[in-house]
Amino acid sequence: MRAVRLLDWGREPVLGEVGRPVPREGEVLVEVEAAGLCHSDLHVIDAAPGALPYRPPFTLGHEVAGRVATGSDAGERVVVHGPWGCGDCPRCAVGRDNLCDRRGELGWHGVGLGRDGGMAEYLLVPSARHLVPIGDLSAEQAAPLSDAGLTSYAAVAGVRHALGEDTTAVVIGVGGLGHLAVQILRATTASRVLAVDIREEALALAQRSGAHEGTLLRADTARVLRAAAGGVGADAVLDFVGNDATVGLAVDVLRPGGELVLVGSGGGRLTVRKPGVLPPGFRLSLPFWGSRPELGEVVALARSGALHVETERFPLSEAAEAFGRLRRGEVRGRAVLVP
Ligand code: NAD
Ligand code: ZN
Ligand code: ZN
Structure with a gap:
């Protein structure tokens, strides 16, 4: 499948071919319908070697929406709660993976941040607990809710x-x-x-x-x-x-x-x-992302009509153009890649 790969620090990401992931017990494969570009992707690309607790290569994309491709929920439309914590600590137990107690030991900060992300045709999600249903919301609207929406929501909530x-x-x-x-x-x-x-x-x-x-x-x-x-x-x-x-x-x-x-x-x-x-x-x-329950509240707010993401849509094949526009400060609202 095609995927937007960060191959080394300081190098612009490239569209490459990687194998389609095969989910193991407990994991979920999501067919990606949209993945947002965040300014944080630029901070990650530009990071000095050793500055982050993970390293390339990996697939970028930490704002992801799509359709569950495997398991009993196959067909359900979802957005991915992106900060993937340890799953065992008291914070993760209530969906506050963004503040996981073992954050420093994990070797990643979440989807597309040390783990393969959603700028690809499929995304492997380690557990169904990271998925929030979106109902009839479009993927192009839903994907940016998972970081641009959620982080802003948590910032205001504070x-x-x-x-x-x-x-x-x-x-x-x-x-x-x-x-x-x-x-x-x-x-x-x-x-x-x-x-x-x-x-x-x-x-x-x-x-x-x-x-x-x-x-x-x-x-x-x-x-x-x-x-x-x-x-x-x-x-x-x-x-x-x-x-x-x-x-x-x-x-x-x-x-x-x-x-x-x-x-x-x-x-x-x-x-x-x-x-x-x-x-x-x-x-x-100093907010970092937000909790999974808060993501549910953001999705509900969007479905009620109170939130509208202004998006610029690009096919996955034009990822380089989308990143260039983001870097030059030319994006209005959120740029979203559609496989
Ligand atoms: P963006 O590029 O979409 O938007 C940045 C906006 O800031 C643009 O409209 C730009 O014109 C404006 N701007 C730039 N310099 C400015 C200045 N000196 N004064 C006033 N405005 C200025 O970026 P984004 O994706 O919205 O991300 C914003 C920031 O939030 C980034 O630093 C990103 O890394 C960070 N971020 C943090 C979290 C978190 O959890 N804490 C999550 C997501 C993003
Ligand atoms: Zn982000
Ligand atoms: Zn944890």
Whole structure:
């Protein structure tokens, strides 16, 4: 079968031929219908040797939806909960594989992250417990829900308590994750939602997603955002970029007691010191993906019509073009590969 393979660190992935996996006892074969491209795939491709607890070669693709091909559930349409934990610890027992206690010993971070992923015709899933039914949702919609949707959902869930009436949430980076974060904030909180990006096109997407205002990142953005947040500053900032500039902006914009949710892996630094520049009561969270029950909630939200993923579809044979567009910052919403 055809598969998009990462053959070595620092090399662009290539479309190759590999054997179709044969499931053993307890494993499930899924016929892939769609696989999303995530900015994290670029961080993985570009990783320095030894920086991650796994190594190439493997097939990329950690946002996967398709049809069960084997076993008693054959034919069922599913999305794959991607962080594959040990399966035995108290976290995995309740579907929180994303925070598995044995994460450091596994040798992978999940599907397409050290284990063969879903940018292929078939995907081998180690256990049926990683599958969430999608009903009549299209695979192109469902696949991005498993990371872009789920991670954004978990990020918002962590700060929902702070986003009642007369509050402000700021979303930095309105790409695959950010445009869904805007929709989830609108669907599940009462906050005013402000969006920041470096691309006009992304701000238009933020507006279509329900943001109240959007602003380009500039020298005076902190002032503009504070004014838009009633002069007092934001209650929460969700940073889907995470570089020095955006983390600094977040700290400048948060009001006392404000929450920074750092999702983007842009390598930005934050100095924690008392006394220091962080506002009093400042809280920081570092979500990694989300739990399987939360993925069920995201799927339900999408099926209710509250979430719509903007996608750009590419056949598997055009994976290189899709990765090129992602790298150049040209994707609107989420790029999705269809075998
Ligand atoms: P994306 O490429 O689809 O979107 C990124 C967006 O940020 C784009 O709209 C881009 O224009 C904008 N942007 C870039 N630089 C900016 C800046 N300096 N200021 C404002 N906006 C800027 O990326 P994505 O797939 O949505 O992923 C976003 C980040 O989240 C990546 O770093 C990714 O690795 C990370 N991520 C983390 C998790 C997690 O579990 N913590 C999960 C998925 C992705
Ligand atoms: Zn991802
Ligand atoms: Zn575990």
